[in-house]
Amino acid sequence: MPLKSVYKLYQDMETEQSIISYKGVVSADLLTSVLNIMEDKLAIIEESVSIRKKVYNVLVECLQNLYHHNEGKGTFTKNAKQSISSDKASILIISKPADFYEIKTGNFIENQKVEKLKSKINHINNLDKEGLRDLYVSILNDGEYSNKGTAGLGLIDIARKSNKKIEYEFKPINDQYSFYCLNVKIN
Amino acid sequence: MENINLEGTAKTPSVSFEYDNGTIELRGRSIPENSVEFYRPLNEWLKEYSTCPQPKTIFEVKLEYFNTSSSKCLLDLFKLLESIPKDKTSVYIHWYFEKDDGDIEEAGEDYQAIVPLPFKMIEVDEI
Known part of the structure; x- marks a missing residue:
């Protein structure tokens, strides 16, 4: 990244009201650090205890998804100019662009798993509060x-x-x- | 039987499993990456307890956060308690939640729906 881009990045992060941005390996220690930082930040910027808890909870699950499901291995060449190291690398962006929080994650996933995951998320998105509860309880139980x-x-x-x-x-x-990119909004 | 007493950490709850008064307690947060590993000794303790339980057994659940893999482990503990014959012990679950924490309260109701043990929902200011 050329040095002059640093300010551009700063501005972009400012516009997005970025709280934490991270790219790299999500290890257990990283997870602990991010959770600690977010807990401190939330205590300052968020008045509602119940929103704080929701953000924290959702973040725990998002981070643990990254921790458990990162599948990229090795470096591959996308084109002559660009090679991508996918070794368990992920991206995490936590922001508060307006009166809501956003947690965005990105990680590599094997192509053969894409359809199954898509249909799982679509199914979840089609359920209302009661439907989600029933699905949760039935998977928890069985x-x-x-x-x-x-x-x-x-x-x-x-x-x-x-x-x-x-x-x-x-x-x-x-x-x-x-x-695989995910965006979760909380308010 | 030896008691289990563990200090809480940033990711694991404090644990107090006390044989003499038939009280088991989890307190704090349970968000380890590998919940199964953390809960295995607790499971084993309860299995042993169930062979010779106190007449009354109380499970105090005072969790402020828990992740989905812990939710499964918690259910395993409930199921172990449920499997003890009723004439050997009466089991009571005390489920604590902080005022305004609808998510933990709801989680307690989820368990109540699938575990046939008496739950007491207890609202507190702070866990």
Whole structure:
């Protein structure tokens, strides 16, 4: 990045009211640090305890999604000028652009998993409060753990707590991976 | 039976499982990346407890945050308690939530819907 772009980046982050932006590996320690920083910041900028808790809760699930589900491995070449290191790299952007918070995440996902995940999010987005509760309870009660010890409840929980539709995008990168972006709004 | 007493951390709750008074308690936050690992010893303790329980067993759940993988582990603890024959112990769940924390209150109601044990919902100012 040329030095003169730094101010441009600053302005963009200012316009977006960025709270935390991070690109890199989401380790357990990083997760702890981000949660600590956000808890302190929320205590200053957010008066409503219940919104603070919601943001924190949704952030926990978003971060743990990144931690458990990052699938990119190795470096691949997109074109002659650009090679992309996908080694468990993710992006996280937390902001408060207006009277709501936004948590955006991005990570690599294997192409073969895209359709299943899309239909899962679409299904969640089509449910109302009661429907989400029923789905949550039935998976909690019947579901098994995945081999990563996750319960398959994260996205449903995010939808329940944010009370908003989950926005998503899958950007194809090459024949193996796509970049999966999620945007969760909370207010 | 040995008691379990663990200090809380940024990601795990404080734990107090006391055999003599039949009281088990989780307090604080439960957001570890690997909940199964954290809860395994608690599960094992309860399995042993269920072979020779006190006449009255109280589970005090005082969680201010928990992640979805912990929610599954919590259910496992409830199910273990539920599996103890009724003539051996009476189990009571005390579910604490902070005033205005609708999400934790709702989570308690979710469990109430699937676990056939008596729940008492207790509203407090601060957990």
